[in-house]
Amino acid sequence: MRASDIFRLVLLAAIWGGSFVFLRVVAPALGPIVTADLRVLIAWAALAIYSRAVGLNVGWRQFWQQYLIIGAFNAALPFFLFAFAALHIPASYSAILNATSPFFAALFAGLWLGEKITLLKGLGFVFGIAGVGLVTGVAPGAAGSSATWAMAACLLASLSYGYVGVYTKRFAAAANPRAIAVGSQLMAGLLLLPFAPLAPPPGPVTPFIAVNMILFALLSSGVAFLLYYRLIADIGPTKALTVTFLMPAFTMIWASLFLGEVVTASMIIGCALILGGTALVVGRR
Secondary structure, eight states: OOHHHHHHHHHHHHHHHHHHHHHHHHHHHHOHHHHHHHHHHHHHHHHHHHHHHHTOOOOHHHHHHHHHHHHIIIIIHHHHHHHHHHTTSOHHHHHHHHTTHHHHHHHHHHHHTOOOOOHHHHHHHHHHHHHHHHHHHHSTTOTTSHHHHHHHHHHHHHHHHHHHHHHHHHHSTTSOHHHHHHHHHHHHHHHHGGGGGGSOOOSOOOHHHHHHHHHHHIIIIIIHHHHHHHHHHHHOHHHHGGGGGTHHHHHHHHHHHHTOOOOOHHHHHHHHHHHHHHHHHTTOO
16 A cells, blocks of 8 residues: 555544544434434535535436445444444444454455455454454443443444445445545435434533534544545555554544543453454455
8 A cells, every 4th residue: 555545544543443432422412313413414514515615526416326325334324323332332342343344344345346255364254253252242241231232233333334345346436535425424414314303312412512523523424534435446445444453542542541441451352353353354464
């Protein structure tokens, strides 16, 4: 990869690593559906202003179907799932489980893009499963509680990310990456909007919550998706999802600094197994 690609990956990891910390702050007050919907709608508004300023042609007539699929599986569904998880498990656990996204991307790439599942990739899957088992087994109150559903939600969100990364490469390669960011956020917001009245914010919605929500949306869905879709276009979906290599480290740092979360040895070992397995899956030493 070029130096510019590496820079984008690190910056994206720092931003998305912080998104799990934002979720722990805003989701309890706004609820998972409203949190997810505000995240994409605020981001879309900012991206729409940006696209108008730079004269970007989003290409609605040609690519609206792709934007709908990408918005559903790369924003609406996983954002809701991670917001739900933030109500029940620490931010670091969500980030570690999110690191399984490249496993799912490799599986879908094997089906759609013809990428072979080699022996090393198979070993990587074994390491990854072991890491997930270790992390989920030591999560606070994991057995027989809402934390179990929260961790399952994180894995389902990771599967969704893996699927849509490959979908974007195969079916939306002709679309401008910046246009995908704009179009998919609006579609995600429209998909979530009918469900928002069914789960009103439990509150209290303070100025602190409002500021965090705005920063969360602008950084994690606005700036981040401009970076992410550019990476998919430049280096492909599997390599782009290696951003999850760095995200748990950033989340642990941010969560320790801002939320006072404790990083345990089991978390680090489980994270290392997942990341090591992911490295084998994507073909990196």
